[in-house]
Amino acid sequence: MATRIDSWIWAIRLTKTRSAAGAACRAGHVQLNGVTVKPSAQVAIGDRVTVRQGSRDRIVEVTGLIGKRVSAPVAAENYIDHSPPPPPREVLASIPRRDRGAGRPTKRERRELDRFRSGALLVLAAVAVLGLSACGGDGTADSVNETYEPRTGTGPDFERCGGLTADEVVKATGVPGFELAVDNPSTCEWRLNADRNPSVSFNWYRGSPIGRERGTEQLSRDMTEDYEIDGQPGFIAHTGPICEIGVAWDADFIEISVHLATSTEQLKSTDEICQSAKRLTETVVKGAS
Known part of the structure; x- marks a missing residue:
């Protein structure tokens, strides 16, 4: 039995709708055995399918060919999940996020974010100096090194x-x-x-x-x-x-x-x-x- 890849990833519940499965294929977010494929590509038992979901890849091995949406327990019988574990919450929390569809930050937004971060660093540095002064005995902070701030505009002039x-x-x-x-x-x-x-x-x-x-x-x-x-x-x-x-x-x-x-x-x-x-x-x- 031949099964289209867009139907299969929708049937096993990797996408919410079949149209979303087709869109993922057309956007280059779906691979079959390491090769980006179109929605009409055929899957077979033993194939490995990779689907990009946001910042994470779902990697599954085909063990059953279905083309209709089924319940989660039944869907799980038709694939073996080889996906790597999601990153720790600490790592996810450290990555800046923007509203969906907002695109990359503008130059103005980047400057504002850098100014905010620079201000935060100065506050932290001041707190550290006060703490050392309180605990140092002689009230000096000569041993505190200045925090290096990366400079803008140090790169070459690109054409x-x-x-x-x-x-x-x-x-x-x-x-x-x-x-x-x-x-x-x-x-x-x-x-x-x-x-x-x-x-x-x-x-x-x-x-x-x-x-x-x-x-x-x-x-x-x-x-x-x-x-x-x-x-x-x-x-x-x-x-x-x-x-x-x-x-x-x-x-x-x-x-x-x-x-x-x-x-x-x-x-x-x-x-x-x-x-x-x-x-x-x-x-x-x-x-x-």
Whole structure:
């Protein structure tokens, strides 16, 4: 019996509606045996299905083929759950959140958040100094070191789109047809068509410490690790068809994102996708002034 993947993930209750299951497939949030698939893809016994749910991946093994919605106990008989445990509440609580649909913070919002955090640090520092003065005996605080504050504007001056061109994106990814679809002072995005999948993007954040972005990536990607280029610290993170690299200069950072593997013609391994992201990052960093 053949079963469509959108019907199956809806039947086992991974999505609330079948239309939501189809939308998840079209958005690239569903993988079959490690490959992003369309709603019409067929599942078979033994297949492994990954569904992105917010910042968490549900990974299940197919043990039964059903195409109709069933109760939770019956649904559980048709799959084996291999999903990693959710992150601790402490980690979730430490990640800043925005209202659904609000998008990334604007530059003004980032500045306001940094001012708030700077004020909070000053209050904490003052409390610490008072505490040491009360307990030190001689009332001095000479041993208290000043708290280092990451500075904004210490990064190089990047050209528009980080200096990248559509030809360089095509050369780095090995996928022909990319054209510039979004072009503004902080973000550029190249696409093959009207959809954002596949896509390559360059983002330039001023006054936004990279730690917040890395924390978000650690919750949403399969792997996140340190990455350095020309002495500048950063991170590289990937999951399936997506690979992202961030490089920091104090409180500024850039991020290169490559999202491929949407069809057989453009199918690439995660390692190939990350190599593309590294080539683009090197081009941007070494070409900056």
